[in-house]
Amino acid sequence: MNNTIEKWRKSNKLNKLLNFKGFIISLTKIENTDANSQGPTHFWIALAKIENKSNLLLQLVNESQNPKIGDKVKIVLRRVKNPNKTEIIEYGYKFKKIN
Amino acid sequence: MKVYIKGGYQTKFGELWDKSLEDLIFESVKFALKDANFDIKNVEVIYIGNMLASQIYNQNHLNSLVSEIFNINIPIIRVESACASGSVAVNQAYTVLKSNLYKNALVIGVEKMTDIPSKKISKFLMSAASSSERLSGITFAGLYALIASKYFSDYKITSRQLADVSIKNHFHASLNEKSQFPFKITLDKYNNSPIIASPLNLFDCSPISDGACTILLSSEKQKNSVEIVASKVATDSISLDKRENICEFKSTKIAALNSFKEAGIERKDVDLLEVHDCFTIAEIIALEDLGFYKKGEGYRSSKEKDSYYYGKLPVNTSGGLKACGHPIAATGVKQVLELFNQINGRSGKRQVKNAKVGLAQNIGGTGGTAVVNILKK
Numbered sequence: 001m002n003n004t005i006e007k008w009r010k011s012n013k014l015n016k017l018l019n020f021k022g023f024i025i026s027l028t029k030i031e032n033t034d035a036n037s038q039g040p041t042h043f044w045i046a047l048a049k050i051e052n053k054s055n056l057l058l059q060l061v062n063e064s065q066n067p068k069i070g071d072k073v074k075i076v077l078r079r080v081k082n083p084n085k086t087e088i089i090e091y092g093y094k095f096k097k098i099n
Numbered sequence: 100m101k102v103y104i105k106g107g108y109q110t111k112f113g114e115l116w117d118k119s120l121e122d123l124i125f126e127s128v129k130f131a132l133k134d135a136n137f138d139i140k141n142v143e144v145i146y147i148g149n150m151l152a153s154q155i156y157n158q159n160h161l162n163s164l165v166s167e168i169f170n171i172n173i174p175i176i177r178v179e180s181a182c183a184s185g186s187v188a189v190n191q192a193y194t195v196l197k198s199n200l201y202k203n204a205l206v207i208g209v210e211k212m213t214d215i216p217s218k219k220i221s222k223f224l225m226s227a228a229s230s231s232e233r234l235s236g237i238t239f240a241g242l243y244a245l246i247a248s249k250y251f252s253d254y255k256i257t258s259r260q261l262a263d264v265s266i267k268n269h270f271h272a273s274l275n276e277k278s279q280f281p282f283k284i285t286l287d288k289y290n291n292s293p294i295i296a297s298p299l300n301l302f303d304c305s306p307i308s309d310g311a312c313t314i315l316l317s318s319e320k321q322k323n324s325v326e327i328v329a330s331k332v333a334t335d336s337i338s339l340d341k342r343e344n345i346c347e348f349k350s351t352k353i354a355a356l357n358s359f360k361e362a363g364i365e366r367k368d369v370d371l372l373e374v375h376d377c378f379t380i381a382e383i384i385a386l387e388d389l390g391f392y393k394k395g396e397g398y399r400s401s402k403e404k405d406s407y408y409y410g411k412l413p414v415n416t417s418g419g420l421k422a423c424g425h426p427i428a429a430t431g432v433k434q435v436l437e438l439f440n441q442i443n444g445r446s447g448k449r450q451v452k453n454a455k456v457g458l459a460q461n462i463g464g465t466g467g468t469a470v471v472n473i474l475k476k
Binding site: 025026027028029030031043045047054055056057058059069080081092 | 231232234235236237238240241244245246248249252293294295296297298299338339340341342345
């Protein structure tokens with residue numbers, strides 16, 4: 001997503017799923033970062049069943065240690081990309097492990 | 100109206116640094132026409148499958164690029180359906196001949212991927228996924244890793260069963276001089292390869308490849324012609340998280356069901372398969388979705404060596420996407436050409452005995468598009 005207006009349009013919907021809870025039904029640790037990312041060399045992606053909603057695929061926040069299938073998660077707001085030339089900091093959903 | 104394949108040609112798949120997109124198109128068309136003993140002046144329409152030229156080379160409008168290469172002015176249509184672009188191109192040519200609008204159609208599948216860094220290719224390939232998937236940072240290896248992880252959890256298989264698929268496809272590729280990786284691998288080599296996206300390692304993943312493949316379809320039969328008795332396309336949601344069950348591809352199941360119905364044949368009549376093993380788990384799931392194995396038992400195909408060229412139901416005798424290579428849009432056309440060659444008894448060291456009916460299954464994205472083509476002598 002590179003267009004500023006598209007980012008703004010998407011940000012208007014970011015409160016819809018915030019704090020929803022669910023549990024992990026599938027999980028992978030990606031060892032190669034994508035072309036846009038300047039972030040860590042690996043990160044976790046989870047597919048989770050969200051309460052009263054369909055499944056959702058999101059990155060897990062870094063502090064979620066040793067995730068596994070069945071773990072409970074909640075949806076939080078985090079920075080999802082580093083600022084580009086527009087200097088817009090892009091936020092989106094991530095999963096955070098909860099007890 | 101019946102539709103036949105008259106001939107075809109596949110370029111070598113791999114890192115072809117000395118060949119451009121145009122070179123690949125020219126080579127595959129020239130030798131496909133030679134194989135079919137056909138003059139390009141008699142081709143009435145061309146379908147060209149391609150996914151990435153617009154992103155890698157800023158080259159849209161492949162239609163007129165082909166026109167310029169061959170100095171022709173017939174209808175030429177570009178087809179894009181991610182990794183299923185080639186098979187959808189075959190399907191479109193089949194449909195137009197079936198409807199009797201034309202008698203002779205050329206199908207080209209081409210991709211030139213190795214001129215740019217692999218990270219950029221990964222990014223471009225993700226244009227076949229949804230925007231929310233892209234935002235998560237996931238790659239296609241990651242998407243299929245999620246499928247594998249869920250499959251492992253539900254059906255109690257491990258990477259050991261994925262290894263069987265990879266070892267078998269490399270074995271077949273070792274018998275195919277056109278393959279990108281014409282060598283065998285051992286279980287040790289598989290086990291010692293780096294993880295790309297857990298649980299998938301390097302030898303679970305198809306490579307980045309250059310290559311082209313062309314076939315000539317015709318409503319007129321000639322010696323060595325093989326009939327396409329069915330060609331069906333089905334679709335599903337672009338997002339993996341919108342699926343009810345990620346351990347199967349609904350699009351493959353629908354395309355298969357409709358293809359068998361159109362062909363009027365049963366699964367027991369099929370002699371060999373070319374299926375979409377972009378990642379090893381995809382081959383196991385394809386065998387189940389196509390109805391050749393019960394759910395959770397697709398791994399038996401390679402474990403029990405049924406899928407070897409000398410086995411009960413050979414699978415991916417070309418080496419598959421894993422080892423023959425995966426130049427995106429060329430793959431679907433190559434699958435069909437492999438079946439054509441096998442049925443005509445010209446597959447050399449990997450020849451399947453008495454092959455008469457073959458089925459090809461090609462996937463776009465994570466099953467957002469599926470194509471099933473069935474060939475019969």
